[in-house]
Amino acid sequence: MIELYYWPTPNGHKITMFLEEAGLTYEIRPVDISAGDQLKPEFVKFSPNNRMPAIIDRAPADGGEPIRVFESGAILVYLAEKSGAFLPTETRARKTVMEWLFWQVGGLGPMAGQNHHFVQYAPEKIPYAMDRYVNETNRLYGVLDRRLAGRDWLADDYSIADMAAYPWVVLWKGQLQNLDDFPNIRRWHTAIRNRPAVIRAYEKGKPWSSRAAVTEEGKKLLFGQTAKVLG
Numbered sequence: 001m002i003e004l005y006y007w008p009t010p011n012g013h014k015i016t017m018f019l020e021e022a023g024l025t026y027e028i029r030p031v032d033i034s035a036g037d038q039l040k041p042e043f044v045k046f047s048p049n050n051r052m053p054a055i056i057d058r059a060p061a062d063g064g065e066p067i068r069v070f071e072s073g074a075i076l077v078y079l080a081e082k083s084g085a086f087l088p089t090e091t092r093a094r095k096t097v098m099e100w101l102f103w104q105v106g107g108l109g110p111m112a113g114q115n116h117h118f119v120q121y122a123p124e125k126i127p128y129a130m131d132r133y134v135n136e137t138n139r140l141y142g143v144l145d146r147r148l149a150g151r152d153w154l155a156d157d158y159s160i161a162d163m164a165a166y167p168w169v170v171l172w173k174g175q176l177q178n179l180d181d182f183p184n185i186r187r188w189h190t191a192i193r194n195r196p197a198v199i200r201a202y203e204k205g206k207p208w209s210s211r212a213a214v215t216e217e218g219k220k221l222l223f224g225q226t227a228k229v230l231g
Helices: 010-022 074-085 090-119 127-145 161-171 184-191 196-204 218-225
Strands: 002-006 028-032 054-057 067-072
Touching: 010 074, 010 090, 010 127, 010 161, 010 196, 054 074, 067 074, 067 161, 074 161, 090 127, 090 161, 090 218, 127 161, 127 184, 161 184, 184 196
Parallel strands: 002 028
Antiparallel strands: 002 054, 054 067
């Protein structure tokens, strides 16, 4: 059984999407990031970057002690290897999935995240910062749209790369993007949104969605951390 430490954010949705697609048994352990749950010592012990999601696999394939995994990309790879699903074993196909997975965790997620911060959460509007991240998000949407031209998925088949990228594109309006400018993304987005497992995954987050808005106190916790916070 997988214990999923989760909050209904793009990175959290990645993991519920995989678990629902693969049919793995899991239980959600909510981590209220506005309340500071991610800073609790018992959580930081196995998620040292004090970020969710994280998992504990209570029934690892080797039959040994529980395995703890943090970072959403690492979790997706771990679960794909555990289940034998959504990550090819053939060298070239696997390489492609890993390229686009790392493109998301190293580019689309961080840049869209900064977009969210300066457009939605920053206490003052800084035009340079807003333009920088809105434009970079737009550039990355262009990369994604070109990749999806003439193909259904980022790799040959639906994979953890698609699961990683999709939840960040769900928030396109808040990122000041227009999917009408990216017809290949719109088609891909619609195809994933309508998958039964994806519908179930997003339903899983609804009990906490009303609490997912970042409060003023939550902003202090999320955006004011330094090394001393966990010192």
